[in-house]
Amino acid sequence: MSLSVNLLATIAIELQSGISHQDRFQRLITTLRQVLRCDASALLRYEQGAFRPLATDGLSPDVPGRRFAIAEHPRLEAIARAGDIVRFPADSALPDPYDGLIPGHEQLKVHACVGLPLFAGQTLIGALTLDGMDPYQFDNFSDEELRLLAVLAAGALNNALLIEQLEHQSPLIAPQRAAAAEGSAGEMIGESPPMQELKQAIAIVAPSDLNVLISGETGTGKELVARAIHEGSPRAANPLVYLNCAALPETVAESELFGHVKGAFTGAISNRSGKFEMADNGTLFLDEIGELSLPLQAKLLRVLQYGDIQRVGDDSSLRVNVRVLAATNRDLKTEVVEGRFRADLYHRLSVFPLVVPPLRERAEDTVLLAGFFCEQCRARLGLSRLVLSPGAIAHLRAYRWPGNVRELEHAIHRAAIFARAAQGTPEVVLEAHHFALKTAGRETPVAAPPAGPVAQQNLRAATQAFQRRLIRETLNQHHHNWAASARALETDVANLHRLAKRLGLK
Ligand SMILES: Nc1ncnc2c1ncn2[C@@H]1O[C@H](COP(=O)(O)OP(=O)(O)OP(=O)(O)O)[C@@H](O)[C@H]1O
Ligand SMILES: [Mg+2]
Structure with a gap:
């Protein structure tokens, strides 16, 4: 059988109709599968x-x-380099x-x-792949036809x-990455x-100069959003400076933000510029903005209003041109109502609020993200394949992911390591039970009794040992995110920092 003119015409027409690009591409692929009788395309x-x-x-x-x-x-790689159709030997x-x-x-x-490599002029823009279980599947089709x-x-x-480029919104085009070597790292799936x-x-x-408040639950991808905004802005060539407000002890916070001059305080042995100066002409990403103390909120507001900063210990002020992106997993409106966050600062920051939806509200993304992390993990672990069984996919779909994308990412990596150990081959299949281990782990309360001979310790030492262990475990669970750990322990983040210091954990 070969391709008739009729059939080619049908495909050509189908590629012109369809409601969306996605729809057209899907029709093309489905038609090809029927015509060429391939098992996957x-x-x-x-x-x-x-x-x-x-x-x-025909693919997972x-x-x-x-x-x-x-x-x-x-x-x-062979397809990308070939410049023409590539027929792999059936026993390749x-x-x-x-x-x-x-x-x-x-x-x-x-x-x-x-x-089949796809070109626009000389530029490789894509490829079509056709796979068939019958080794002679495509022999009837000539190269010209393909x-x-x-x-x-x-x-x-x-x-x-x-068209996507003209419309300036490019879901077909991955966000431009400065670090091309990083490949797909940073892409929002x-x-x-x-x-x-x-x-x-x-x-x-992104292209505007507005401040943006990015809110959303923990692990939803707020940092990725901040990076995408910076990279899509005219400031992309200038620095994106990161500051985590939760990890900022009150005593150094002001100097971190605005810098200091020599002799401003004990230990200020030389002039030092703060994050605002470093971000001049670029973007300052204030992560966990909800943790910023009220006095610092007042200082930040001043900068946003007047565009100038004062280094600690310096009377003169410096002008800076900084776009501020802020992220929080708190409900800042409630924080405002309850007096923990300044209303005026909130309004300055939230000129353009973005909310990153939790994973449970976009279940269809879970499987895509799982594939994304599987492929990353496969490469990292040097496996020849890392695939999800239908049972694993069902499990991932059904779970609610309170830790959102971060939790999914870690679940895949952990499952891959379990499965590799259990299967002992470079061809690893993730089954539902590899994930069940993790779910069980999560539900185990952290507050287990401290190990060691409790009876021989006095109350104070035993309590401290327990606190130390609890904090360590909680920090580990939250990937050393202090704000998230503080929330999990239902304490204030500043208290947690203080306590950790007193316990010798810092
Ligand atoms: N849409 C996505 N596509 C690919 N990776 C994602 C996506 N969303 C999040 N991730 C990955 O999940 C992890 C958590 O994302 P991120 O650090 O941005 O979360 P967050 O919202 O800042 O969480 P937190 O409030 O706890 O700081 C990162 O490794 C990130 O790369
Ligand atoms: Mg974050």
Whole structure:
């Protein structure tokens, strides 16, 4: 069987209709699968050394979240370099990026595999991949025929990319990364309606000079949002300076923010610039802004109002041009009502409020994120494959993720390590029970009795030992995020810092 003119015309027309790019790409892929009778096909976008799936058929639902670095995947590298259609020998020893990811075919050994690079002029913009379990699957199709398909797909993809660029909102284009070597690190995965809205809001606010308040539960990705805003702004070439307000002991906070001059206080042995100066012409990201003390809030407000700062111990003031992004996982409005946060500062900061939705409100992103972290983790652990069983996918979908994306990321890494140890091969399958270990762990209350011979300690020593252990464990659980740990322990973050110091933990 070969491709009829009728069929090509049908594909061409389908690529012009459809409600959205996504819809068109999906139709293309589905049609190709029917026509070529392949078991799996994918349309991939090429960008900065990696392929990202735009539409897939016959592949596991987590594949669209995976980012395939060509340096990691020899077959994809071959396609990227070829300049023309690549037919891999059915018994090719090159590892296949979809190995274990085609449901119903857990072992992808001898199979037919064709890659079609897609070009806009001389530039590689993507690829079509076709996989079939029958080793002779694509032999009836000539190179010319397959090239025609590639040309149609390339035209459609290129159009979509141009339109996205014109519209200035680019879900098809990963955020421009300064550190291209980092590959997909920093990309915001998620195609759910709330994430699409968030990405659009970011695209709108980023080029402006407005201050942005980013709120959302712990682990939802507020820091990624801040980076995306900075990178989408005219300040992108200048520094993005990070300051965690929760980790800021009151005594050094002012100097951290505004700097100090020599002799301003004991220990001020030389002039030092603060974060505001470092962020001049760039962006200052004030993380956990809700933890900032009231006196410092007043000082911050002054800078936002007048655009000038005073180093500690200096009477003169310096002008700075800084855009402030602030993040919090508290409800700042409540903090204002309860007198812990200044209303005027709140209004200055929240000119453009962004709320990052919790993972449980965008369940469809969970599987994409899981694929994304699996591929990252696979590369990091040097595994030849790291895939999710259907049971694992069901488990991930059903769980509520109180720790949001961060919790999911850690759950995947932990499960991968358990599974690798248990399976003892570089081809690792994550099953639901690899995650169950973690869920059980979470529900175990931290307040277990201290280890050691309790009876031999006096009350004070025993209590302190217990406090030390509890704080250490809580910090570990919250990845050394002091604000989150303080919340978990239902104490104030400043108190926690003080207590930790007294217990010799700092
Ligand atoms: N949409 C996403 N796509 C990919 N990775 C994500 C996404 N959202 C979050 N992450 C990852 O999850 C982890 C937690 O994200 P981040 O540190 O931005 O959370 P946060 O909202 O600042 O949490 P906290 O309030 O606890 O500080 C990071 O490793 C981040 O890269
Ligand atoms: Mg954070």
